[in-house]
Amino acid sequence: MPDAPRPRPVLRCPICRRVAAEATRPFCSERCAQVDLGRWLTESYAIPAAPPEQTED
Ligand SMILES: [Zn+2]
Numbered sequence: 819m820p821d822a823p824r825p826r827p828v829l830r831c832p833i834c835r836r837v838a839a840e841a842t843r844p845f846c847s848e849r850c851a852q853v854d855l856g857r858w859l860t861e862s863y864a865i866p867a868a869p870p871e872q873t874e875d
Contacts, residue, residue, distance in 0.1 A: 829838035831846035833853050838844045845851040 829844045830836065831838050831850050832844060833850035834846060836846040838846050842848055842851050845854065
């Protein structure tokens with residue numbers, strides 16, 4: 819039984835809305851993946867989970 823070609827849903831890059839590349843899904847490129855990672859890190863830094871411990875010296 820031959821495998822029927824499955825229509826794959828087209829993923830769009832959440833950063834620039836271009837069609838995602840296979841290697842960097844769901845992003846269109848390594849660059850956009852880095853942008854997304856940067857955003858995520860920025861957001862997590864923006865939310866203070868706990869105040870930094872003060873070291874007594
Ligand atoms: Zn992109």
